[in-house]
Amino acid sequence: MDRPRVVIVGSANMDLVAMAPTLPRPGETVLGTEFLTVAGGKGANQAIAAARAGGAATFLAAIGSDSFGVTLKARIAASGVDTSLIRVVYGASGVALVTVGASGEHSVVVTPGANAALTALTEAELSAVRDADVLVAQVEVPVETVTQAALAARAAGTRVVLNAAPPRELPAELLAAVDLLVVNEVEARALTGRGREEPEALLALVPRAVLTLGDQGAWYGERNGGVTHIPAFKVDVVDSTGAGDAFTAALAVAWAEGRELVDALRWASAAGAACARRLGASISLPQRSEIDALFQAGT
Structure with a gap:
């Protein structure tokens, strides 16, 4: 079977990750235990995750002309992602400062940098969207760009998976082009004013929605089709950063391969x-x- 074509429109950041026994409170300094610099941003994470999950992933993004940008592109490409359409703009790349506590909880501060320059998609970028099986997008880049990509996908018959993160209001024309919405509880509340008690509220906006709840699993709903609970797999959590991106990307790949959505x-x-x-x-x-090994062990 051919690898499903997945185009990801989103952010690319250099993540500066510090591990510490506890997360610092305002005004507090704590001694860390480990430090890493890794390619990040929800877009880059989902592009890499899609490639590793078996998709033919193409990434549409903007990086800076600084050393972080050079490293970002090289690391993303090394993960099997097509980076030929990534833009390089003068100035700083996006950066995320990530602090991870001993139990896996984390806090993140992001400075967008070049991500803000991902505007007015070119014909080559739009052509990649139209030729894809699935478009995956988030809203760490200008929402106008995400809307442009989603409308092009909808017109071409490309499925649209929107991970509406970080939480923000979204234009009606973007939501109208979405086939599957993926949000956590905070993001759901930003869209509907409601939390986990009423995941059905998302279905007033989109035909299919997933509400993720961390170690409590996820709810999946279809308009006029009811709601299904998807239990979480039990593992020893070291760092939950990126887990939602792995989830969204794997979901897009599996759906593009023809799996039923619950599976x-x-x-x-x-x-x-x-x-x-x-x-x-x-x-x-x-x-x-x-993924296959954990899935088979838990089923």
């Missing part, structure tokens, strides 16, 4: 759990064989 969601849940077993975002994203 695709269970496989995606295994991908998210596998990611959480290691430190770092993109470096912890699992290979397909690892």
